[in-house]
Amino acid sequence: MKVNASSREIVLCAFVRRPASVPSVYQNRWRTIHTSSPKEQDVSLNSASTPPIPTLPEPLNGAERAVSTLSFLPLSQILRTYLITSISSSPTLLSASSSLLQRMLDSKGFLFSPERNPLLRVLLTQTFYKQFCAGSTAEEVARTCQELRSQGYSGVILEYALEVLKDAEGNELEDVATWRKGMLDSVRYSAEGDFIGLKWSGMGAAAMKLLAKNAQPSKEMDEAMKAVCSAAAAKNISLLPAAEETWTLNGYHSWTLAMQRIYNLNGKSVVYNTYQAYLKKTPEILAQHLELAKKENFTLGLKVVRGAYLATEERHFIHDTLEDTHNAYDGISSALIHRKHNETVKPIEGRENFPEVNVVLATHNMATVEKAKALRNQQFARGESLTPLYFAQLQGMADEVSCNLIAAAKNADSNTVKEKVFKCTTWGTMTECLNYLLRRAAENKDAASRTAETRSAMQGEIWRRMKSSIGLA
Numbered sequence: 001m002k003v004n005a006s007s008r009e010i011v012l013c014a015f016v017r018r019p020a021s022v023p024s025v026y027q028n029r030w031r032t033i034h035t036s037s038p039k040e041q042d043v044s045l046n047s048a049s050t051p052p053i054p055t056l057p058e059p060l061n062g063a064e065r066a067v068s069t070l071s072f073l074p075l076s077q078i079l080r081t082y083l084i085t086s087i088s089s090s091p092t093l094l095s096a097s098s099s100l101l102q103r104m105l106d107s108k109g110f111l112f113s114p115e116r117n118p119l120l121r122v123l124l125t126q127t128f129y130k131q132f133c134a135g136s137t138a139e140e141v142a143r144t145c146q147e148l149r150s151q152g153y154s155g156v157i158l159e160y161a162l163e164v165l166k167d168a169e170g171n172e173l174e175d176v177a178t179w180r181k182g183m184l185d186s187v188r189y190s191a192e193g194d195f196i197g198l199k200w201s202g203m204g205a206a207a208m209k210l211l212a213k214n215a216q217p218s219k220e221m222d223e224a225m226k227a228v229c230s231a232a233a234a235k236n237i238s239l240l241p242a243a244e245e246t247w248t249l250n251g252y253h254s255w256t257l258a259m260q261r262i263y264n265l266n267g268k269s270v271v272y273n274t275y276q277a278y279l280k281k282t283p284e285i286l287a288q289h290l291e292l293a294k295k296e297n298f299t300l301g302l303k304v305v306r307g308a309y310l311a312t313e314e315r316h317f318i319h320d321t322l323e324d325t326h327n328a329y330d331g332i333s334s335a336l337i338h339r340k341h342n343e344t345v346k347p348i349e350g351r352e353n354f355p356e357v358n359v360v361l362a363t364h365n366m367a368t369v370e371k372a373k374a375l376r377n378q379q380f381a382r383g384e385s386l387t388p389l390y391f392a393q394l395q396g397m398a399d400e401v402s403c404n405l406i407a408a409a410k411n412a413d414s415n416t417v418k419e420k421v422f423k424c425t426t427w428g429t430m431t432e433c434l435n436y437l438l439r440r441a442a443e444n445k446d447a448a449s450r451t452a453e454t455r456s457a458m459q460g461e462i463w464r465r466m467k468s469s470i471g472l473a
Contacts, residue, residue, distance in 0.1 A: 069407040070461040072151055078458050081399060084131055085455035098438060105434040114430040124430060128437045131396040134425040141189045141427045152406035154420035157240060157392055158190050159197035161428030161436050173220060175204025180224040184231055192236045197424060199242050200255050211251030229263050233270045238301065243274040245309050246317050261298050269301025269358040277329035278307030278318050283345050286332065291348045293355035303360040304332055330371060333361060337375050337387050358388040364398035369405060376417045386417065395425040400457040
């Protein structure tokens with residue numbers, strides 16, 4: 001399959017990395033993204049068993065849309081986003097920035113240490129770190145989360161910047177304790193109604209090996225998982241474990257379903273499962289999980305992404321074309337929104353049993369968002385009950401998509417659904433977040449059309465504010 005560099009977006013996942021004080025066997029993992037720009041997508045869903053989507057108006061381009069929706073963002077954020085997307089659009093500048101970030105990650109000397117070199121720290125803090133990260137202390141995280149809520153977000157998805165490689169080694173008890181503390185700190189930093197992103201593999205090399213074998217977690221791991229789930233449930237916070245490559249996927253689903261059986265009761269989803277639309281087998285796995293949830297009477301929480309391991313997965317696991325992935329994502333979304341099987345998510349042996357579900361659509365794709373909104377407004381107009389659903393994007397990226405959702409929610413009338421939108425932000429020290437920042441730089445490079453659209457949106461908003469300041473708007 002030929003994947004256009006302009007057809008990628010990032011997906012919400014928990015990124016995990018050990019603190020700097022622990023041996024450096026925990027290193028960077030790169031991801032390539034499988035998705036598309038909004039302009040490449042059709043607005044109809046590929047499903048014969050669900051009502052068609054109403055005709056959508058011709059979408060505004062990024063700049064036009066953002067001029068009417070970005071007005072509540074602070075000027076500093078607009079300027080910073082424009083600067084970073086401009087850097088991302090220049091191969092020379094992006095290469096230099098990525099090299100500097102990598103040098104910081106690898107260097108043990110004073111000059112390239114963001115923790116020891118105050119000038120370098122200020123430079124990084126005011127650019128990439130502030131753009132994509134929430135901070136390193138409880139006070140900084142609280143301030144960032146409050147700023148996001150004040151912009152109109154329904155809440156945040158908070159992730160701890162902790163990462164582990166599949167071939168890493170470590171001390172199991174120490175690794176599990178580090179993960180447990182980081183996750184409980186995330187619960188403490190979050191507010192009621194928020195989400196927390198995480199990875200089961202964040203518990204270290206031993207956890208990764210157990211996942212690969214689809215074996216049960218160790219006693220210490222199980223206790224840590226339940227401690228985090230219980231703390232989240234007590235605070236009315238939901239957890240978003242991230243799926244990984246197919247070689248650990250069966251173990252990932254087993255561990256997640258085990259927690260869902262315990263904590264997802266009476267329509268509430270404390271724990272969500274992540275489904276990657278670019279994998280051919282995802283609709284079948286989803287159908288199995290839907291039947292399992294119905295049979296065992298627990299609520300299935302689902303996060304839908306396109307997929308994040310295109311560069312490392314075996315090719316035959318992934319849809320043959322990009323359009324096939326779009327159709328799978330749209331078909332899955334439609335089935336969940338309607339709470340009804342369709343041509344994509346087919347019932348097991350013809351049994352039409354759909355459980356209670358809660359859904360997070362994690363996407364930077366405007367066409368995907370518009371399709372889901374249209375379906376739900378169609379349902380709302382018919383007086384149907386609505387699936388609990390949330391939209392989510394990463395901090396520092398796709399603000400034009402997020403702000404469009406926020407503006408629509410603010411202007412919602414009695415005939416339209418007031419959707420909930422969340423922003424995902426990562427917390428940790430500067431050093432802990434370097435891998436995360438490197439990924440953001442790489443993904444901005446890969447998502448060329450998305451970056452260009454965001455830059456155009458910010459440029460349009462800057463120009464609008466300049467004209468307004470001199471009375472021309």
